[in-house]
Amino acid sequence: xxxxxxxxxxxxxxxxxxxxxxxxxxxxxxxxxxxxxxxxxxxxxxxxxxxxxxxxxxxxxxxxxxxxxxxxxxxxxxxxxxxxxxxxxxxxxxxxxxxxxxxxxxxxxxxxxxxxxxxxxxxxxxxxxxxxxxxxxxxxxxxxxxxxxxxxxxxxxxxxxxxxxxxxxxxxxxxxxxxxxxxxxxxxxxxxxxxxxxxxxxxxxxxxxxxxxxxxxxxxxxxxxxxxxxxxxxxxxxxxxxxxxxxxxxxxxxxxxxxxxxxxxxxxxxxxxxxxxxxxxxxxxxxxxxxxxxxxxxxxxxxxxxxxxxxxxxxxxxxxxxxx
Amino acid sequence: xxxxxxxxxxxxxxxxxxxxxxxxxxxxxxxxxxxxxxxxxxxxxxxxxxxxxxxxxxxxxxxxxxxxxxxxxxxxxxxxxxxxxxxxxxxxxxxxxxxxxxxxxxxxxxxxxxxxxxxxxxxxxxxxxxxxxxxxxxxxxxxxxxxxxxxxxxxxxxxxxxxxxxxxxxxxxxxxxxxxxxxxxxxxxxxxxxxxxxxxxxxxxxxxxxxxxxxxxxxxxxxxxxxxxxxxxxxxxxxxxxxxxxxxxxxxxxxxxxxxxxxxxxxxxxxxxxxxxxxxxxxxxxxxxxxxxxxxxxxxxxxxxxxxxxxxxxxxxxxx
Numbered sequence: 001x002x003x004x005x006x007x008x009x010x011x012x013x014x015x016x017x018x019x020x021x022x023x024x025x026x027x028x029x030x031x032x033x034x035x036x037x038x039x040x041x042x043x044x045x046x047x048x049x050x051x052x053x054x055x056x057x058x059x060x061x062x063x064x065x066x067x068x069x070x071x072x073x074x075x076x077x078x079x080x081x082x083x084x085x086x087x088x089x090x091x092x093x094x095x096x097x098x099x100x101x102x103x104x105x106x107x108x109x110x111x112x113x114x115x116x117x118x119x120x121x122x123x124x125x126x127x128x129x130x131x132x133x134x135x136x137x138x139x140x141x142x143x144x145x146x147x148x149x150x151x152x153x154x155x156x157x158x159x160x161x162x163x164x165x166x167x168x169x170x171x172x173x174x175x176x177x178x179x180x181x182x183x184x185x186x187x188x189x190x191x192x193x194x195x196x197x198x199x200x201x202x203x204x205x206x207x208x209x210x211x212x213x214x215x216x217x218x219x220x221x222x223x224x225x226x227x228x229x230x231x232x233x234x235x236x237x238x239x240x241x242x243x244x245x246x247x248x249x250x251x252x253x254x255x256x257x258x259x260x261x262x263x264x265x266x267x268x269x270x271x272x273x274x275x276x277x278x279x280x281x282x283x284x285x286x287x288x289x290x291x292x293x294x295x296x297x298x299x300x301x302x303x304x305x306x307x308x309x310x311x312x313x314x315x316x317x318x319x320x321x322x323x324x
Numbered sequence: 325x326x327x328x329x330x331x332x333x334x335x336x337x338x339x340x341x342x343x344x345x346x347x348x349x350x351x352x353x354x355x356x357x358x359x360x361x362x363x364x365x366x367x368x369x370x371x372x373x374x375x376x377x378x379x380x381x382x383x384x385x386x387x388x389x390x391x392x393x394x395x396x397x398x399x400x401x402x403x404x405x406x407x408x409x410x411x412x413x414x415x416x417x418x419x420x421x422x423x424x425x426x427x428x429x430x431x432x433x434x435x436x437x438x439x440x441x442x443x444x445x446x447x448x449x450x451x452x453x454x455x456x457x458x459x460x461x462x463x464x465x466x467x468x469x470x471x472x473x474x475x476x477x478x479x480x481x482x483x484x485x486x487x488x489x490x491x492x493x494x495x496x497x498x499x500x501x502x503x504x505x506x507x508x509x510x511x512x513x514x515x516x517x518x519x520x521x522x523x524x525x526x527x528x529x530x531x532x533x534x535x536x537x538x539x540x541x542x543x544x545x546x547x548x549x550x551x552x553x554x555x556x557x558x559x560x561x562x563x564x565x566x567x568x569x570x571x572x573x574x575x576x577x578x579x580x581x582x583x584x585x586x587x588x589x590x591x592x593x594x595x596x597x598x599x600x601x602x603x604x605x606x607x608x609x610x611x612x613x614x615x616x617x618x619x620x621x622x623x624x625x626x627x628x629x630x631x632x633x634x635x636x637x638x639x640x641x642x643x644x
Binding site: 075100106110122126128129131132133136138139140141143144146147212258259262265268269298299300301302303305306307310311314315316 | 397404449452461462466468473618619621623626
């Protein structure tokens with residue numbers, strides 16, 4: 001009995017902490033913040049750092065679903081499209097009797113979850129490769145969006161969205177609060193529930209997982225549904241912060257959600273990783289973007305810097321063992 | 325039995341086996357082509373073929389670029405950025421002192437070098453291809469923006485006329501690309517491509533130069549992408565630093581439609597070429613039927629899922 005306990009909770013060692021990817025990513029973020037605030041006085045101000053974390057919340061929310069999907073051995077390329085659909089879709093589903101806008105938000109989230117579940121069904125039942133299925137879904141949604149929004153920007157005002165976008169209960173932006181709650185829930189789901197164990201098993205070896213009695217189909221559908229749900233939440237948050245939604249609003253978040261997951265130490269091959277790494281990964285990404293803006297370089301150099309930094313960070317810590 | 329005698333006997337059955345996978349796709353493509361020719365009788369003429377092959381050529385080049393990587397067990401999210409890079413290099417150099425030949429050579433060298441650099445990072449450093457090419461898309465896209473910050477530049481008019489004019493040069497270029505691909509497959513690097521993608525460990529133990537085959541695949545892929553950019557620049561008569569963006573996803577879509585698998589070693593180049601033809605014909609037909617551009621996206625999404633799901637269902641029925 002005691003031996004299994006120690007296996008589950010290995011004795012604390014300083015070395016383990018230093019080797020842990022989430023902790024390393026936090027260190028990188030802290031070092032960047034300290035260095036940047038010396039180089040540029042306004043950078044380290046509380047207001048600016050809070051703004052960075054608020055931006056990180058958008059990336060981080062999208063990265064929740066992406067983390068689940070990547071750990072389960074897949075990838076979701078429709079995150080950006082789902083974000084756009086939910087940001088543009090809110091005004092379409094809002095109706096007169098709904099004073100707070102909560103119903104419209106719930107309907108949007110439900111729709112986003114269903115879209116995600118459809119991805120999962122495609123992957124699990126049609127056995128389409130995740131990249132193909134989610135790519136096709138993204139293409140499909142792109143067409144649907146132009147049909148819905150007609151290419152123009154839509155604006156939506158409701159107390160709920162306003163709260164999401166600008167409220168600061170006790171100084172913490174509402175978006176960050178939502179992110180914190182969602183992160184806690186997803187960390188619990190991933191590491192302390194049977195469902196989380198099944199997700200890891202599925203990503204490590206789907207055949208072995210099937211033979212061990214894991215219901216691969218329902219787990220896959222659930223994982224993609226979670227991705228749809230968090231992408232929907234990202235869309236609502238973006239709509240609240242921007243005040244209006246337009247076609248293409250979610251596009252940048254596809255690549256940054258994948259980058260946040262990978263920078264956080266989750267293996268793109270599946271089976272290992274944690275959302276605890278994606279959190280600093282998301283903050284790291286927005287910090288890099290902010291730093292590049294501070295440097296005041298031309299768009300070309302900014303893009304080159306961003307790509308090179310991601311590549312450099314990968315070289316430091318993102319090597320994949322050649323398992324397959 | 326001598327080796328020389330047995331080779332042809334192995335060759336044709338192998339080719340037939342590869343055709344079996346794309347037979348359904350070829351039927352659909354033929355049906356769409358017939359529909360297109362029925363709607364637009366002008367297609368069956370020299371200028372009709374010229375116009376159609378011009379709209380198809382960039383897509384077929386990027387689909388081949390993506391398919392090579394997928395056959396070798398990789399994937400690239402940087403295809404679009406490479407197309408933009410090729411376009412801006414062509415638009416800034418060809419009208420200058422380097423001339424058309426110098427500019428074209430520079431476009432090709434840029435493609436080969438950038439592609440090979442990606443390949444070296446992926447293969448030698450053991451980083452996941454999807455993330456490396458994602459980072460590369462930012463770097464290459466940034467380089468394109470540096471070379472030409474806003475749409476501009478110029479392509480000599482005679483080059484635009486000869487590549488994208490009334491003569492079917494583009495159709496000849498498609499044929500040339502396919503012939504060159506066949507020749508590439510006959511070289512040691514090309515022969516190793518399938519082996520490296522199918523089972524890299526087994527191939528390595530059998531003496532196949534796995535690493536060089538995969539790096540060469542990345543280099544050839546870069547070359548094809550920047551050449552597609554050159555053609556796009558010639559078509560529009562100028563360069564645009566973000567013109568290639570849509571090609572990344574379309575190249576994956578065409579390769580997947582053609583039955584090229586993500587895990588390497590599965591599928592054939594003819595499938596990717598047919599897949600790009602289907603996408604291109606589909607867009608033209610829908611345009612002629614008066615569908616709004618929206619319908620293209622929806623139809624493309626449905627066709628991709630259908631193409632993947634259909635073989636799965638038929639396979640399940642035949643072997644339960």
